[in-house]
Amino acid sequence: MDKNVIPVVLFLCITFGISYAIKLLVGARVRIKMLQASDSKELIESIVRGEEHLGRMTSLRWGLLLLTEGLGFGVVQWAGWTTITPGVVAVLIGAAGLGSLLYFLIAQRLK
Numbered sequence: 001m002d003k004n005v006i007p008v009v010l011f012l013c014i015t016f017g018i019s020y021a022i023k024l025l026v027g028a029r030v031r032i033k034m035l036q037a038s039d040s041k042e043l044i045e046s047i048v049r050g051e052e053h054l055g056r057m058t059s060l061r062w063g064l065l066l067l068t069e070g071l072g073f074g075v076v077q078w079a080g081w082t083t084i085t086p087g088v089v090a091v092l093i094g095a096a097g098l099g100s101l102l103y104f105l106i107a108q109r110l111k
Contacts, residue, residue, distance in 0.1 A: 057110075061103045068099030 035044060072095025081088050 057107060060106065061100075064103045064106070065096060065099040068095040068102070071095055 031047065035047075038044075069092065072092045075091050075095075076088050
């Protein structure tokens with residue numbers, strides 16, 4: 001493995017971690033300020049329900065994407081392809097597209 005790859009990957013992981021932590025802190029701060037500004041119990045319940053729904057939809061999306069990508073890799077393995085060719089890339093991109101399409105259809109039914 002090239003020794004230049006490790007520092008780049010480490011930098012990307014640290015940068016992503018810091019930016020995600022900042023995103024979480026800012027989001028929490030905004031929610032706290034919004035809740036302090038309003039005494040409405042309905043608003044609080046609405047925010048909590050919305051966040052729960054968003055969390056479930058995110059889990060559903062990633063679950064479907066990972067499932068279809070796993071199936072795509074299974075098709076590549078089953079076909080016996082050992083090198084990266086346009087056909088392999090097409091199968092994997094098609095699997096990701098299929099997962100996104102399934103997510104869209106299921107999310108529309110759950111609304």
